[in-house]
Amino acid sequence: MVWKFDEIYMTNINGVRSAGVSCGLKEDNKLDLALIVLDKPVFAEAMFTKNTVKAAPIIVSKRHLEKYGMIQAIVINSGQANACTGEKGIKDAEMMAERVAKNLGIDKELVFVASTGKIGAYLEMDKIVSGIDMACKVLSKNSGRKVAEAIMTTDTFPKISSVKYGDVVISGIAKGAGMIHPDMATMLVFIGTNAKLEKDAMKKILRRSVDRSFHQISIDGCTSTNDTVLLFATGEKEIKENIFQKGLNLLTEDLAKMIAKDGEGATKLIEIRIEKAESLKKARVLGRAVITSNLVKAAFAGGDDNWGRILASIGQTGYIIDLNRIELYIGKYLVFAKNEPLRYNSQEVKNYLKNREVMVRIVLNEGRYNATSWGSDLTEEYVKINAYYRT
Amino acid sequence: MVWKFDEIYMTNINGVRSAGVSCGLKEDNKLDLALIVLDKPVFAEAMFTKNTVKAAPIIVSKRHLEKYGMIQAIVINSGQANACTGEKGIKDAEMMAERVAKNLGIDKELVFVASTGKIGAYLEMDKIVSGIDMACKVLSKNSGRKVAEAIMTTDTFPKISSVKYGDVVISGIAKGAGMIHPDMATMLVFIGTNAKLEKDAMKKILRRSVDRSFHQISIDGCTSTNDTVLLFATGEKEIKENIFQKGLNLLTEDLAKMIAKDGEGATKLIEIRIEKAESLKKARVLGRAVITSNLVKAAFAGGDDNWGRILASIGQTGYIIDLNRIELYIGKYLVFAKNEPLRYNSQEVKNYLKNREVMVRIVLNEGRYNATSWGSDLTEEYVKINAYYRT
Incomplete structure (x- = not known):
C-alpha cells in the first residue's frame, strides 16, 4: 500500500467541521474569516516564523498550545496581520480566541488563532467578532473549500491537498507567501489527520516535513511576522510513524509547490x-x-x-x-x-x-x-x- | 585642517598615468579597457569578493599581489567577467598581466588584473591583447575620466571621487553593482593616494573603510564573482594613520553611495x-x-x-x-x-x-x-x- 493523493477536505475527517465567511475585512464580500472546529480536543503541534518580530496571534497561539498541547478550534482572519500592534494586538488576538471559546463552550486555551494581511494596523475587531459569531452558526462538513478561500490574500487559487493510506487521511490547506495587495504577508498552513500519533513524535515528524518543504521555498526572500504551520491529529487510526512521515512529506511538498507556483507575479x-x-x-x-x-x-x-x-x-x-x-x-x-x-x-x-x-x-x-x-x-x-x- | 572633496583624478598623483581605450568587447566603440600605470612599484592592498566562486582575475591578482605586496600597473576589462572559465580563464588572466608587463618592461607579478561582465564566457583575448598594446602607447596624465568610463558596464555615469588634506590626495573610481545588460556583474573600486602608509596598516585601514561603505550597500542582494577593492599608496606625503582613515572613509562612503544610487533601474x-x-x-x-x-x-x-x-x-x-x-x-x-x-x-x-x-x-x-x-x-x-x- 502507498500514499495516494485524494480529492477530499479536512472536514472529511471524523469530528471536523468548518466555516468560511465574509465579515468585511476584505473588499467585495470576499471570504475573510475561517473557523475549523473539532468535536473534542486533539493533539496538535505548530511551527512558527523564525522572524523575531512576531505577530500577536503567534504569541497568543503559542501560549495557548503550550497549556494543554491540544486544540479544539482554529480561527483565522485574512486582510489584517495583527503584527507590530503592541499590547492591543495581543488583547485582540486573545479576544478572538475567547469569542470562539464562548460560542463553542470550550476553554479559550483550546483555540488556535492566526492572522494574515497588512502589518502595523489594528484588527477591526467589531467585524471579526461578528464574523466569528456567524461562523460558529454555520459550521458544516461541506465547507472545506471555503475555509481554504477565506485564508487567501492575493493568492490566485485556494491551496488544498490531501493524501490517503488505506483509511488514514492527511489533509491540508495553505495560503501563499509573498506580500500582496494590500500588502498581504505570511505563509499559513493547517493540516489535519485522523491518524493516531504520539504527542512527542508529532513535533519531530512535523519539523522533518517542514524542513524539506516549506523551509525550501522562496518567493522574495522575505520571511513574515505571521508564518505558521499547524498539524492536528484526531487519533482515530493507527499507523506507523515512518509511514505517516512519508505521507506528511508528500502532502507538505505538494502544498509548498503550490505556494511557490502562486508567488506574486509569478509566471513559472x-x-x-x-x-x-x-x-x-x-x-x-x-x-x-x-x-x-x-x-x-x-x-x-x-x-x-x-x-x-x-x-x-x-x-x-x-x-x-x-x-x-x-x-x-x-x-x-x-x-x-x-x-x-x-x-x-x-x-x-x-x-x-x-x-x-x-x-x-x-x-x-x-x-x-x-x-x-x-x-x-x-x-x-x-x-x-x-x-x-x-x- | 579637514578633508575636502576635490575634483581631481588619480592621475593628479605624481607618478600615475592611465589610459582608457576601446578594444571591441563592448558595442558601439565604447571604452572597455583601462590601464593605470605607476612610475615605480608601490605598496598596495586589496579586498576581494566573499563569494566562494571566484573569477580568474581575482585568483591571479591575489597571487601576484602576495609576491611583492606591491603593484606597478592595473589592467581592467569590462564586458566579460572571466568567471567560471576554468584553467583557460586563469591562463587568460595571466596573459593579460604578462602582456602589460612586457609592454612596460616590468615583472608580471606587479600587474593587478580585473574583469567585469558576463559570467561563464571566455575572454576575447585577441581584442584584449591589442587593447593592452594600444593602452600602453597612450598613457597620459589627462585620462582620469576615461579610465572611470572604461570600467563601466551598465552604470549610467562614471563614478569618480577625490579628497584632499593639504597636499595629501586620495582619489578613487568605481563601477556599480547589480547585474546588467549583457549580464554585467561586479563591483570594482580602485583607489590611489600619494600618502605614505605602513604596509601593515594599509590592510587594516582599507578593511575598516570597506566594512562601513561598500559592505553596507546592496542593489539586489547578490554578490558577484569579481568584486574587488584595491588601494595603492605612492608614499610621497606623510600623514597620520587616523587622519588618513578619516579621508578614506569619506571617499569610500561617497563612492558607495554613487554605486547605490546607480543601481539597475533605480529611481532613488x-x-x-x-x-x-x-x-x-x-x-x-x-x-x-x-x-x-x-x-x-x-x-x-x-x-x-x-x-x-x-x-x-x-x-x-x-x-x-x-x-x-x-x-x-x-x-x-x-x-x-x-x-x-x-x-x-x-x-x-x-x-x-x-x-x-x-x-x-x-x-x-x-x-x-x-x-x-x-x-x-x-x-x-x-x-x-x-x-x-x-x-
Missing part, C-alpha cells in the same frame, strides 16, 4: 535540485540560495539561460564550491562541467525555459545528500504588486 | 540608519537586512509608507528586536514607537518618499552603536534589465 515554478552534496545542510542551503537570488529569478522570468548567475548564487553561501566537480543542468541540458563552460544549443535551452515549470540540477559530486527547493520567477508584475497597488 | 537612493544598537555588528546587519529586502525596496519604488515591512526585515536577521524600545522614522516622520503604530499623516510621508534620496532611521535605544547602509529601490526596470535585455 522553478525547481532547484542539489545532488550529491557532502551534507544535507549544504544541499538545502545551496538550493535556497539559488531560489532566493533575484538575478536567477529575473533571468528565468525572461527565459534567459544565464547560468553564471546560478553558480554565483551558490558561491554566495560561503560554502566551498568545487567547480572542477560540479555538473550544472538546466532541464536535461548540461551547460557547465569540469570547470568549463560547455557548448550547447542556447536556443533549445531558452525554449525549455519558456515552460510553466522548469528545473535546474546542480550535481556537486562530493557526497550523498540531495535537497530540492522551489520558487517562482521574479517578474515586473511582482514589483508592480509590491510597489504600486496599495498607493 | 535609500539610506538606512540604525542607531543606538547594542553592538556595531548588529547595527550593520540590521541595516543590510532592510536595504536587502525586496519588499521594502519595492514599497519605496512605489512611494509607499509601508513601514511594517521594515520591521519584518530586521526581525528576519534573527536578532532580538525589542519593539517596546524602537522608534522608527521615515524621514522626519515618526511612524512607530513604544510598540504602537502611530497616527501620522500618511500622505505627507508618501510625498516625502517621492524624493530622489530618502532616509529611514531605526533607533533601537539599547546601546551606543550606529551604522548606515545604502541601496536603491526595486523597480520594474530592474526586472526588465535582468530578464529581457539579453534575450
Whole structure:
C-alpha cells in the first residue's frame, strides 16, 4: 500500500467541521474569516516564523498550545496581520480566541488563532467578532473549500491537498507567501489527520516535513511576522510513524509547490535540485540560495539561460564550491562541467525555459545528500504588486 | 585642517598615468579597457569578493599581489567577467598581466588584473591583447575620466571621487553593482593616494573603510564573482594613520553611495540608519537586512509608507528586536514607537518618499552603536534589465 493523493477536505475527517465567511475585512464580500472546529480536543503541534518580530496571534497561539498541547478550534482572519500592534494586538488576538471559546463552550486555551494581511494596523475587531459569531452558526462538513478561500490574500487559487493510506487521511490547506495587495504577508498552513500519533513524535515528524518543504521555498526572500504551520491529529487510526512521515512529506511538498507556483507575479515554478552534496545542510542551503537570488529569478522570468548567475548564487553561501566537480543542468541540458563552460544549443535551452515549470540540477559530486527547493520567477508584475497597488 | 572633496583624478598623483581605450568587447566603440600605470612599484592592498566562486582575475591578482605586496600597473576589462572559465580563464588572466608587463618592461607579478561582465564566457583575448598594446602607447596624465568610463558596464555615469588634506590626495573610481545588460556583474573600486602608509596598516585601514561603505550597500542582494577593492599608496606625503582613515572613509562612503544610487533601474537612493544598537555588528546587519529586502525596496519604488515591512526585515536577521524600545522614522516622520503604530499623516510621508534620496532611521535605544547602509529601490526596470535585455 502507498500514499495516494485524494480529492477530499479536512472536514472529511471524523469530528471536523468548518466555516468560511465574509465579515468585511476584505473588499467585495470576499471570504475573510475561517473557523475549523473539532468535536473534542486533539493533539496538535505548530511551527512558527523564525522572524523575531512576531505577530500577536503567534504569541497568543503559542501560549495557548503550550497549556494543554491540544486544540479544539482554529480561527483565522485574512486582510489584517495583527503584527507590530503592541499590547492591543495581543488583547485582540486573545479576544478572538475567547469569542470562539464562548460560542463553542470550550476553554479559550483550546483555540488556535492566526492572522494574515497588512502589518502595523489594528484588527477591526467589531467585524471579526461578528464574523466569528456567524461562523460558529454555520459550521458544516461541506465547507472545506471555503475555509481554504477565506485564508487567501492575493493568492490566485485556494491551496488544498490531501493524501490517503488505506483509511488514514492527511489533509491540508495553505495560503501563499509573498506580500500582496494590500500588502498581504505570511505563509499559513493547517493540516489535519485522523491518524493516531504520539504527542512527542508529532513535533519531530512535523519539523522533518517542514524542513524539506516549506523551509525550501522562496518567493522574495522575505520571511513574515505571521508564518505558521499547524498539524492536528484526531487519533482515530493507527499507523506507523515512518509511514505517516512519508505521507506528511508528500502532502507538505505538494502544498509548498503550490505556494511557490502562486508567488506574486509569478509566471513559472522553478525547481532547484542539489545532488550529491557532502551534507544535507549544504544541499538545502545551496538550493535556497539559488531560489532566493533575484538575478536567477529575473533571468528565468525572461527565459534567459544565464547560468553564471546560478553558480554565483551558490558561491554566495560561503560554502566551498568545487567547480572542477560540479555538473550544472538546466532541464536535461548540461551547460557547465569540469570547470568549463560547455557548448550547447542556447536556443533549445531558452525554449525549455519558456515552460510553466522548469528545473535546474546542480550535481556537486562530493557526497550523498540531495535537497530540492522551489520558487517562482521574479517578474515586473511582482514589483508592480509590491510597489504600486496599495498607493 | 579637514578633508575636502576635490575634483581631481588619480592621475593628479605624481607618478600615475592611465589610459582608457576601446578594444571591441563592448558595442558601439565604447571604452572597455583601462590601464593605470605607476612610475615605480608601490605598496598596495586589496579586498576581494566573499563569494566562494571566484573569477580568474581575482585568483591571479591575489597571487601576484602576495609576491611583492606591491603593484606597478592595473589592467581592467569590462564586458566579460572571466568567471567560471576554468584553467583557460586563469591562463587568460595571466596573459593579460604578462602582456602589460612586457609592454612596460616590468615583472608580471606587479600587474593587478580585473574583469567585469558576463559570467561563464571566455575572454576575447585577441581584442584584449591589442587593447593592452594600444593602452600602453597612450598613457597620459589627462585620462582620469576615461579610465572611470572604461570600467563601466551598465552604470549610467562614471563614478569618480577625490579628497584632499593639504597636499595629501586620495582619489578613487568605481563601477556599480547589480547585474546588467549583457549580464554585467561586479563591483570594482580602485583607489590611489600619494600618502605614505605602513604596509601593515594599509590592510587594516582599507578593511575598516570597506566594512562601513561598500559592505553596507546592496542593489539586489547578490554578490558577484569579481568584486574587488584595491588601494595603492605612492608614499610621497606623510600623514597620520587616523587622519588618513578619516579621508578614506569619506571617499569610500561617497563612492558607495554613487554605486547605490546607480543601481539597475533605480529611481532613488535609500539610506538606512540604525542607531543606538547594542553592538556595531548588529547595527550593520540590521541595516543590510532592510536595504536587502525586496519588499521594502519595492514599497519605496512605489512611494509607499509601508513601514511594517521594515520591521519584518530586521526581525528576519534573527536578532532580538525589542519593539517596546524602537522608534522608527521615515524621514522626519515618526511612524512607530513604544510598540504602537502611530497616527501620522500618511500622505505627507508618501510625498516625502517621492524624493530622489530618502532616509529611514531605526533607533533601537539599547546601546551606543550606529551604522548606515545604502541601496536603491526595486523597480520594474530592474526586472526588465535582468530578464529581457539579453534575450
